Amino acid sequence: MNGRKIGEVILDLKNISLSFGGVKALTDISFDVREHEIRAIIGPNGAGKSSMLNVINGVYRPQQGDIILRGEHHANMDSYGAAKAGLARTFQNIALFKGMSVLDNIMTGRNLKMKANMLQQAIWFGAAQREELEHRAKVEEIIDFLEIQHIRKTPVGRLPYGLQKRVDLARALAMEPQILLLDEPMAGMNVEEKQDMCRFILDVNDQFGTTVVLIEHDMGVVMDISDRVVVLDYGKKIGDGTPDEVRANPDVISAYLGASH
Amino acid sequence: MAFFLETLLGGLMSGMLYSLVALGFVLIFKASGVFNFAQGAMVLFAALAMARFSEWIPDWLGMENLFVANLLAFAVAVVVMFVVAWLIERLALRYLVNQEGATLLMATLGIAYVLDGIGQTIFGSDIYKIDVGMPKDPVMMLESVFEGGILINKEDFIAALIAALLVISLSIFFQKTATGRALRAVADDHQAAQSIGIPLDRIWVIVWCVAGITALVAGIIWGSKLGVQFSLSTIALRALPVVILGGLTSVPGAIIGGLIIGVGEKLSEVYLGPYVGGGIEIWFAYMLALVFLLFRPQGLFGEKIIDRV
Secondary structure, X not given: OOOOOOOOEEEEEEEEEEEEOOEEXXXXXXXXXXXXXXXXXXXXXXXXXXXXXXXXXXXXXXXXXXXXEOOEEOOOOOHHHHHHOOEEEOOOOOOOOOOOEHXXXXXXXXXXXXXXXXXXXXXXXXXXXXXXXXXXXXHHHHHHHOOOHHHOOOEHHHOOHHHHHHHHHHHHHHOOOXXXXXXXXXXXXXXXXXXXXXXXXXXXXXXHOOEEEEEOOOHHHHHHHOOEEEEEEOOEEEEEEOHHHHHHOHHHHHHHHOOOO | OHHHHHHHHHHHHHHHHHHHHHHHHHHHHHHHOOOOOOHHHHHHHHHHHHHHHHHHHHHHHOOOOHHHHHHHHHHHHHHHHHHHHHHHHHHOHHHHOOOOXXXXXXXXXXXXXXXXXXXXXXXXXXXXXXXXXXXXXXXXXXXXXXXXXXXXXXXXXXXXXXXXXXXXXXXXXHHHOHHHHHHHHHHHOHHHHHHOOOOHHHHHHHHHHHHHHHHHHHHHHHHHHHOEOOOHHHHHHHHHHHHHHHOOOXXXXXXXXXXXXXXXXXXXXXXXXXXXXXXXXXXHHHHHHHHHHXXXXXOOOOOOOOOOO
16 A cells, blocks of 8 residues: 555554434444554445444433543543544535535634634734634635635535535645545545545545545445445444455455345 | 715715624524524613723723723723623523424523513613714715705714624634634534534524624713613614515625615605605514515525425
8 A cells, every 4th residue: 555654553442332212322342543644444325334423523422331541541521522632524415504605614714723702802903803813714725725725715505516526625624634424425526526635535535644544335436445444234234344354354244235145 | 866876875874883783683583593682682781881981991091081981991891791601602502402482582682681681680771871982073075066965964974984894894703714604504404513513502603792792882882872771772673674685694695684674674765655644664674574574584685494294
C-alpha cells in the first residue's frame, strides 16, 4: 500500500451491546481501530452498521460495553463530546445545513476551534474578524483539496447528490478530526463519483494521517481501499481481518450470498 | 395623497413593532422548534423590570439624572432577561429535548404563567410608567411637497427607528458572525450541528437571550406608550398573525409580515372602515392570517411542510 505507518490502537470497542426495546441492534461486538488505518464496517442491510457508527459517535449509548478512545473510557459520551474528542462524521442521508452556502456549511465545522466569544463577535469586530479569516484560509484549503471551488457560494440544497456528499465530507474535514467516521460515503453514487470519493478518502488518510472508519455495503469498493474490515450480520460480528481474510471467510460468503450452511 | 402617505407611514411604523415581536417568535422556533407562547409574558416581565428598576435605582443610589437612571435600569433589565433565558433552558427545555412539538408548546404556556406570576410578585401588579424621554409631540414633514405636509408622531417614529435598528443588527449578527452561523446550523439540523461540535444547550440559551432582548425593547416601547400593565402580555398575541403571514421559519418573513399587517391595519381602517362601521384595526390581522392559513399555510416565506405519511 502507501507509505503511511499504521500505529497503535486508537479506538477500542469492547463487548458493545445495543437494543431498542426488545430489538437487539448490536450484540456483544468488539473490535479495534489503529491509528492511521482505514477500517471498514461492512454487512448486508440491517446488519447494524449505522448503529455501530452511532455508538462510536455518541448518538446512541450502548447498554453494555466500553468505548476506549486513546486509552480513556468514553462510554457515556454524547455527540458533542465526540466532536470535542476529535471524532468527525458524515451522514448516510446527508445532514447538511440546506439553507446555507457551501462555504458557510464548511465554516461551521470550525466552530470548536474558534476562540472569540459571542460578545466579541457582536461588539469587538477586530479579533473575531481576524480569527474568521484564519479559519477561512483553512476552509479554502479543504475546498481546493476536494475540488469544489466552483460551488463555494451555492446553497447546498441546490447541489446534486454527489456534490452534497462531498460537502458533507468537507465539513467533517474542517474539524481536523483525528478519526473520521464515514456513513456510506458512496451510497447512491455513479461509478465516476465513487472513484472520486475513493480517491479523496485515500488522500485524506495519506496526506493528513487521519484514521478513517467507514461503513459501506458495496463490497468491491471497500476491499480496495481498506486495511482491515469488520463484517456484521444481524447485529453480530461474523468476520474481522484484512480484505483477503474476510473474502475467504465462509461465514461472510454465506451472509452475502445467502449460500446454505 | 398626503393623507394616504400619512396613513401608510403610520402603518409602517406600528408594523415595525410587530416585526420585532414576531422576530422573537421566529428565532426561538427556528433554533429549537418551540412555538414560544411565553413571548408575551416575557414582554410584560421585561417591561415590569425596566419600569420598576428605573424607579428603584434613583432611590437606591440617590441620583437625579433620569437618563443615567434609565440606562442603568436598561442594563439591569437586560441582565434579568438573560437570567430568565438561562433558567428557562436549565429548568425546563433541557429535559424536553426531542419531545413532541405539542409538549414543548404546553411547556411554554406553563412558562408564561410562571413568568406572569413571578413578575407581578417581584415587581408588583399596578400600572407603572416607563419614561425614557420619548418626545410626544407630532411633527410636520414634507411641507414643501404636499399641501399641509404629513403629520408624523415623533414617538412612533423613534420607536420604529429603534425597532428597525435592532432588527438590522440582529440580521447582521446572524449572517456575519460565527455564533450566528452556528445558530443557523442548529436551526437547519440539530443532530448534524451537535456532531460537528456546536453545543445545543448554549445555542438555546443564546436564542432565548436574544428573544429576551427583543421582548425588552418591545416592552419598553409599548410600555412607554400604554403604560406597563398586564395587557402587555396579550399584545404579543397581535404578532401571531404576523408570524402566520411571514412563515414561522423565516426572519425576513417576520419583518415583511409585520410591515404588511401594520400597513394593512391602518389602511383598511381608514379606507374600508366607513363601509363596515369601523373597528377593522382590531380584527384585520387575524382575518388576513385566516386567509393565509386557507391558501398558503406555510406563509409568505416559510418552508413548505412536507410530511411523509
